Amino acid sequence: MVSTIAGLVAAGIVGAALVAFALLRPTIILVLAVTLDATGLNGVLVTNGLPSPFKPMLGLVLLALFVLWRQGKLKVGWSPVLTALLILVAAWFVTMFNSADPATSWTLFMDYANGLLYFVVIYALLCSTGSWKAMLSGAVAGLAVIAALTLVHQFVLHNAGDLHGLSNVPLTLEDGALTPRHSGTAGDVNFWARTLVLVTPLALSLWAINRGLTKLFWVGCALALLGGIFLTQSRGGFLAVMPAIALWFVMAGPKHRRMLAYAPLLLIVAIPISGVGSRLATLADVGASSNIAAADPSLVTRARLQEAAWRMFLDSPAFGHGMGTYGSLFPQYDRYSNQGDPVTIVVAAHNFYLEQAADGGLVLLAAWAIFFGSILFVSWRVSNLARSIGRRTEHVLAVGVASGLVGWLGASVFLHLSDFRVLLMLAATAAALDVRVRWAVASAPDSAFVQIPRAKSPVDVRKWAPRVLLPAAGLVALLAAALVVKAIPTTYTATTDAQITPSSAANDWLTSYQRDLLTRGWLVPSMTYVASAPDFESVVARRAGLTQEQADHMSVTMEVSRQGGAITITANARDETVAENLAVAAGLVIADDIKTLRTPYVLQQPRRPSAVPTHPGMVAGLGAAAFALVLATAAAVARRRPADEVEEIDEYEDDRELVGV
Template sequence: MTGLAALLAAAVGLAFVGLALLRPRLVLVMLVGLGVPNLNVVITANTGLSPYLGELGLAALALVVMARRGQLRLAWSPVVTGVLVLYAAFWVSLATAVDPVAGASVMTERSKELVFFVLVLALCLSIDKVTLAPATAVTIVSALAALTAVHAFVLGGQGDLGGLSNVPVALEEGALTARHSGTSPDPNFWARLLVLLLPTALSFMALSRGWRRLWWLGCAGALLVGIYLTQSRGGFIALAVALVVWLVLAGGRYRRSLLVLPLVVAVLVPVTGIASRLSTLGDVTSTSTATADLSVVTRARLQLDALRMFLDSPLTGKGLGSFGTEFLRYDRDSNFYQPVDIVVAAHNFYLEQAADGGIVLLLGWAVFFGTILFAALRARGLAGRRSTEGMLGLGVVGGVVGWLVASVFLHLSDFRAVLVVAAAAAVVDVRARSGPRPPAQVAARRPSRRAVRVVAAVVAVASAVGAVGVGLVPARQYTSTTTLAIVPGTQRVDGLSAYEVDLISRDLLSPTFARVLTSRVTPAAVDASLGRSVPGLTVTAAPSRLGGGVTLTVSGRAAGDVVDASAAATTLGTDVVAGLRTPWVLVGQPFPPQAVTSPTRWAAVPLALLFLLACGVLVRSTRRREHERGIRLDEAQDRYAVR
């Protein structure tokens, strides 16, 4: 039966692949429908297999087929510029990371998400149906939000429905219901996702008539109920801001409905118990764990550590993904003695990015979100307030503003959903700019054809070189990070040995030993100790973040080579320090190597797509030039014939 089921699943999968290549809309629905609500993780948890890479491969294959058919349509938008600026800031943050292994892991995920954005945007532009991606996201997430309502009020919150309706927190201070999180592990993240999509559901409702209007009204209602069931304080605040922004920008009767909003709030807040939940936010300034909400106090503690990291490295931060590894060192100076019982993260998007990437990464995020809001508002202005592009742009603005408000209380988690909203903003912007314009705009001066061709040629060459270069980078490396403790060479423990034992308060000792190991424990020295050359070997030494030790990091292309090289480097390091005849020695055992996937490999796909886009612009510009030259030649021949 197992073999038959596997054969049947393979047949269904092949049939879907063939149908998807014939109907690329299915590919877009699959990417958005599984990526935005985190269903890929649910499928992986239930089957043990992740469909994500297969989805990306199928989407790339669909674009190739569309290109062969002449259906591929690409266009530029300020949003694309914003994404590129943000990823440039990511690379700067990765280059300065104090924990390169954690940074590479985060950058690998960000690179996959960049590929996801490029594929979704290309499919949206080529299919030329501006509503498909946002409608898919809203419909599926609304269905999952409705499922949480059924789970809560009909099934009593029992189980998790196969991971589709999680209840990670049964009850919390001020909450009137169990906290549901849908497909997310955290109710707050789920609330932020629902707030991101709710204004778009309202835009679809405003655009529709008849039963379609009722459908989108039901989706908006399901999202509202889902937000309530999360009992997320930040979600409630973000919801209020997003609704006000949408109503103000929608104008007309929607804006006038703001007059009755205070009455609605006065009725709903006491009935739903939202006020008691929001009142616990006042504990953010409290340090008492006996009377205050412990989750709020702990979040304030984490955010204070993130602020200290940023103040220590304001320009580039501690590096991508470094908050978790730096937390213990900074938290040592706090007045809290209880262990952190929640996820070690900043729980504040802005402080998290400031700690990891400093001002550079904050500016990258500012450009990214600024281009999204600019493109959406420009689409609304060009296409009109009541047009499809204008209303969808309005939904994007409301959702992004709500997401940014909710992120005051949360770190980054649902970036893929934000990228889908960014792609929607880019598509409505392109559609609005391609429509009819007022005469004054039609008469505007266009850039020189020669300048366009030069820029396209430069981009094509640079992206081709970059794609080939990152393709040559090894796909995977193995890294062993060994911590060598600095301990006194004597076993005597009394008042005379106190100076030798006290290592943490003397900050110069660990950096000094690290500098000695850097100069003496080199790849050449390790190769000489092993009697052979290890391919791709790198050896670095750095002070331990917790003080009182030195971390020795050995990387190579093969796990076996790294095991041998790490043992040799550890022996060399301990022998070097012992030979200095100081009161201290290094003690430690080599740590087993871990596989680290190179994030640069993922950059080959967007670079290749950028190369194809530049080539397309170059070919189109050249053909238009030849066409215009032919027209001028025909006109000259006609004038000559008349004479």
């Protein structure tokens, strides 16, 4: 017992020392947080019965930012990527106002919100430390090691086991495939391929900026990533990685551009040996009507899913049906749904662009175009500025970011959005590179860079946060308030009293006790209990003639008065007439049930009630609005904080020195 306690204390001391050491070197925290998330190791630890380190690492990142803030070293700047991301969030809000499934849209938005928090803290730490090379090295090397494990798993271990979740093989041989399909640490082979495609150009960038044995290491990483893509047997991955690599060699510079001359010879040798050509040839079968029966079933199903997405877009081309609603709307648009042909793969469009068009229409497509365009634009700007001031590392990394994004966009023709945080990692890298390189240009001598656009100097977050972040948070809270009011529909409540009375009005003293309800208080509750069977609501819904959708959003309750023969019926629905019909139907059902008891009592049918509207979303909306007002007030007060007064006093003292006081 004593030894166990001593061990725990020692482990606590060592852990605290490691955390303190990492806080003094925030690059360590940055590399660990991004590497664990990008490689999927967080999920692997969970599958092996261990807790996920994602939230603890996120907490460490926030703690590191707090330490940098206290030290006055937390410096951030603005980039077009951030503006584009705000536009994307605004587009999500717009699509949610018109959502056909508000609950699903809100759940997806909250999932994306977690990714946005991840983006913000990673971006802030990148801007403050400039450790993009270390961060990307950790993520790329981690993915390359896992890709190399999949090669060992296939060709050495012959796919025995799953290496504790590090090398999953969810699919066996498919049409045109030469090997079982590997998904690494991911659950889907195609998503794993898209992640590898995204980082392969970054591996080339790390190869270009290193020397000696380190250069050989990154060559090995690039080859391992390509081998991992091959083992996925993902047609989208094959088609996307080739233009991504070609674009990297074109943009990296003349020396690397000349290497493209060997590309045709390499492809002529590699494609027949690898069998990639036979796998890609299966794509042509879907387009030929004569071969549709023999085509790859997964491709036929994907075409079916994409046709439904296209029809959804045509029905609402401007704003779509609401983010995340494709899955719930698919049965209504699938022309095979009534023919006993269920979809055997994930119900998604399997095309990023079609699914976003179905969910958000042209508005959401335009927002995504702005977001992707901003990443490409700042990558181009960083590349030019970095070359102008002789910073080759930033230039080559920007080329890797742009090429990786092009590869991701190409693979997304066959996939929907899933790896959002990996995409945000790329966006945060581009934005941080843009800000830091423009800061470097701004600090350079004027005579050397006349034609280069300049940026403002770094902004101290301690001054920037109250004036920008708090009003922005208030605006988001107001939008959330409006969204809550919109998402939670108005409910109508109809309440009426139904009276139980003796079946005969004759005053027969011999049966007066038997018919008495006032002194026998258990009678009405007993009859009500019998009437409120488990299927009471469904019987009432059928009696009222409700559709299935209306029945899914209704409720009927009863309260008994022990002081008399009254039963209070309360019906709730999203339509005024439906609520009133429910109350009447409930009275009829109770009356029928009482008749079946063969008692000397009947239920006097109540008058048709008038439904009263209630607004459950209004309370939440007003709460969010109140929160926004508090933030706005805090921002207004912060504008007059003592720090500003100190600055004014310092300026006054400078004036006194000038006049010799």
